[in-house]
Amino acid sequence: MRPIQARISIGAMAHNLRVARSYAGAARLFAVVKANAYGHGLSRARRGLAAADGFAVLTLEEAANLRQMGVEQPILLLEGIFGADEIAPCAELELWPVLHHAGQFDWLRRQPPVRPIQVFLKFDSGMHRLGFPLAEHAAVAARARNLPGVAGVTLMTHFAQADEGAGVDWQLQPFLHEVAGHGLPWSSANSAALLRYPETLGAWARPGLMLYGASPFTDASAELLGLRPAMTLQSEIIGVQSLQAGEGVGYSQLFRAKRPMRVGVVACGYADGYPRHALTGTPILVNGRMSRTLGRVSMDMLCVDLSEHADAGIGSPVVLWGEGLPVETVAAAAGTSSYELLCALAARVPVLEMD
Known part of the structure; x- marks a missing residue:
């Protein structure tokens, strides 16, 4: 699955x-x-x-x-x-x-x-x-x-x-x-x-x-307001690529490596509700630590920087937004609103209900 x-x-x-x-x-x-x-x-x-x-x-x-x-x-x-x-x-x-x-x-x-x-x-x-x-x-x-x-x-x-x-x-x-x-x-x-x-x-x-569980403000986080995220969108790394200096990744090769680096491929794309217009630098959690997306989001996949994540590989957990990564932070980096991200969750994404 x-x-x-x-x-x-x-x-x-x-x-x-x-x-x-x-x-x-x-x-x-x-x-x-x-x-x-x-x-x-x-x-x-x-x-x-x-x-x-x-x-x-x-x-x-x-x-x-x-x-x-x-x-x-x-x-x-x-x-x-x-x-x-x-x-x-x-x-x-x-x-x-x-x-x-x-x-x-x-x-x-x-x-x-x-x-x-x-x-x-x-x-x-x-x-x-x-x-x-x-x-x-x-x-x-x-x-x-x-x-x-x-x-x-x-x-x-x-x-x-x-x-x-x-x-x-x-x-x-x-x-x-x-x-x-x-x-x-x-x-x-x-x-x-x-x-x-x-x-x-x-x-x-x-x-x-x-x-x-999202803050409506740019100057006050949900955590500061005492709110808890109700939705956490999570996935895993399903592939790892090694880039050499000058090589690109993804459609249009919008990101090109300046030095040798590792790139993780995450099972999440715009058909799941992740914004296609989120470009390089959008925050993402890998193994509970902050990283960034790279290049253009595809329909079913996106890429993540593993330069500072030597322990990450296929199967490593990824949080797109939610616990540990406020949806409004992702939205701001992607040039949109947390309303749009939450409402855009696709029907094909399985939902696990928590108490």
Whole structure:
């Protein structure tokens, strides 16, 4: 059997949820489990994050799966309903849709749910993605409250730079100023805001990335934040090559040796979810010690520098990210985000579930 494997820890997710709760104060937590729980598996996340106050997903299918798994907590639909035909399932499954455009209001007005539902109203406070303009908050909130079949309303927004130096104030203050008079609960905090900006804690926080043990910040590691990686992608060296000075390795010969050296070939490639654009120097662990990738990542293999690893050979264990090598460190070196790496784990990679 090909040696690549993803180890996913249920216990690490439960631990990270406890860390999130320690920052949340009186706010309740929606555990964000969209995109197959950021590549970790919806069923595994449901168990690891069972103590969450609610779950947040993207689609009706994800929500229905959670209900079938026995989830009784509130489930938030982050992009709301995509047509009037989804109103009845929302009521049946007791889902809380996010409303972010006028068409969704029209659908609810024409086909009110037989069972009243909770809704979230999303306002655009500066990200300019989804949401009603803040300037229309009074009319939007009034219309939502008058919709037939609406049991309650929560206001929300989303931050564009909570994980960067610009922070949240430029969005949070206008949002709070505009919506303060409605007397309605509100939600704004993602992982980065939850960890760094307690003023963003309304009625509900929506942590995602941190629950899987990755830091949203470039200046604070997951370990420093008390988080544990839930996913470890590991494999082995399946071949060793000896290069002479001037010889290259891999497609396009992007790496050429400056001196004689040993190169290990690892059973992992972009078809497994490792980023093809990760070039020479991306960190990797061999036998528990740091090394670097060499050259271009292939579909099924990548190469690693064994110059300082005389003990390494065929069968030596390799960690691509996870225990001992934070996914955000690999992502930064590869010019991408830890979100992309985790979500890109391929279906062909076997998963070993850990407690």
